[in-house]
Amino acid sequence: MIEDLxxxxxxxxxxxxxxxxGMQALRDAAVILLPWKGAAKDDLLALRRSILAAAGTRAEIRCFDYPERDPALPYQTRVADWHDEIARRWSAALDGAPEGPVALLVWGDPALYDSTLRIAERLRPRPALRVIPGITAIQALTAAHAIPLNRVDGPVKITTGRRLREHGWPxxxxxxxxMLDGACSFTALxxxxxxxxxxxxxxxxxxxxRAGKLADVAGDIVTTRAEARARHGWIMDTYLLRR
Structure with missing residues (x-):
């Protein structure tokens, strides 16, 4: 049972x-849950462990196997079943764990296109939640390119690759x-x-x-992305498009 998450x-x-x-929370946690996504993505586990080493935590580390989504199901059903299974695996991994706060390391931001909070709602009894934000993927992207996110007084739309493919330019x-674009959906624009x-x-x-006019760099991004994913076994990327 998780009382504090x-x-x-x-x-x-x-x-x-x-x-x-965030570093202090990792030091204060009694248990830290780490997902294992298979040998091809061992780098992801190693990155999380490097953060724990930098924090100097003495928490007990519990790993759980990360489930796969069923591609045969409709999207919403597929995601809901996947979240149910992750919640079950959290609970199973914590069987016999010491009492105290349980910490999870969340890529990107816990409130932006991440489902950890939704998965936590499935736990019974529902734990007391604490969210410690870090640098978002969007901040990391604009900082790396040294650009502002928006034009002067201009709005910004945040969406997913799936919605861009299905609905086109907003x-x-x-x-x-x-975000969450494994299909290089910009090529459909x-x-x-x-x-x-x-x-x-x-x-x-x-x-x-990579940056430039989409017509000039789209092909290079597609090729570079595929090569990097094959080399590392995984890839996490995001991009900003602007008229």
């Missing part, structure tokens, strides 16, 4: 993306941040008058950046 934002996996409050928007700032492994020694 702490969600610690870790940005894009760099120890420097964790705030001082009507009336001038700046669009795209008319590149006329679009500029892209793309980044992968942001803030890490493996960081890759």
């Amino acid at each position: 702490w969600l610690v934002g870790i940005g894009t996996g760099s120890p420097g993306h964790v705030t001082l409050d 009507a009336g928007e001038e700046s669009v941040v795209v 008319d590149p006329h008058e679009l500029h892209i700032w793309w980044g992968a492994y942001l803030g890490s020694p493996s960081q890759i950046l």
Whole structure:
């Protein structure tokens, strides 16, 4: 049973993306849950462990196998079943664990296109939640390119690759941040008058950046992304598009 659950934002996996409050939370936690996503993604586990080492935590580390989503199911059903299974695996991994706060390291930001909070709602009894934000993937992207997120007095739309593919360019928007895009959905857009700032492994020694007119750099980004994913076994990237 989890009484206190702490969600610690870790940005894009760099120890420097964790705030001082986040580091202190990792030191104060009694147990830390780490997902294992298979041997091909051992780097993800190693990055989390490097953050724990930098924090100097003495918490007990419990790992759990991360489930796969069923691609045969409709999207909403697929995600709901996946979240149910993750919650069950959290509980199973904590069987016999010492009492005290349980911490989870969350990529990006716990409140932005991340489902950790929704998964936590499935736990019974529901734990007391504490969220410690870190650097978001969007902050890491704009900082890496040394650009502002918006134009003067301009709005910004944040969406997913799936929605960009299904609905196209959001009507009336001038700046669009795209996350969770494993299909390079920008290739489905008319590149006329679009500029892209793309980044992968942001803030890490493996960081890759590309920027330019979409018509000029789209092919390079697709190729670079595929090569990097094959080399590392995983990739986390995001990008900003602007008219």
